[in-house]
Amino acid sequence: MTEKTLAIIKPDAVKKNIIGRIIQRIEDEGFKIAAMKMLHLTKDEAKGFYIVHKSRPFYEDLTNFMSSGPAIVMTLERDDAIAHWRQVMGATDPAQAKPGTLRREFGFSVERNATHGSDARETAEWEIAYFFKK
Numbered sequence: 001m002t003e004k005t006l007a008i009i010k011p012d013a014v015k016k017n018i019i020g021r022i023i024q025r026i027e028d029e030g031f032k033i034a035a036m037k038m039l040h041l042t043k044d045e046a047k048g049f050y051i052v053h054k055s056r057p058f059y060e061d062l063t064n065f066m067s068s069g070p071a072i073v074m075t076l077e078r079d080d081a082i083a084h085w086r087q088v089m090g091a092t093d094p095a096q097a098k099p100g101t102l103r104r105e106f107g108f109s110v111e112r113n114a115t116h117g118s119d120a121r122e123t124a125e126w127e128i129a130y131f132f133k134k
Helices: 011-015 019-028 043-049 059-066 081-089 102-106 121-131
Strands: 002-009 032-039 071-079 115-117
Touching: 002 019, 002 081, 002 121, 011 019, 011 059, 011 071, 019 032, 019 071, 019 102, 032 121, 043 059, 043 121, 071 081, 081 102, 081 115, 081 121, 102 115
Parallel strands: none
Antiparallel strands: 002 071, 002 115, 032 071
16 A cells, blocks of 8 residues: 655765765665655754654754754655665664665664654654645
């Protein structure tokens, strides 16, 4: 069943100039990019997006990082998009991600791990709406 997920190419990957390589992988994996834009989140926008993590100790560092430079946000579509995108990204910690995953190849740390993806259908709907108005 076709579904949508949000994908973000994070500021670390944009800074490393690997946007094209990540987008190529997205297309190679059979995703359709239904929407895409580059933006530079303000600190408040990053806090709003990651509000679910507000009580976590890494919240300030994460929102500082996500507002540190431009990022690419995308709506991806394909069958089983959420699970497949998470598989392509790999584990949050690049050191624990499987070989061949984006985070293993391009990530540096748990925070600076090149990509973000929605973790559930409800999350995807909320995240897509955060960046793309209907």
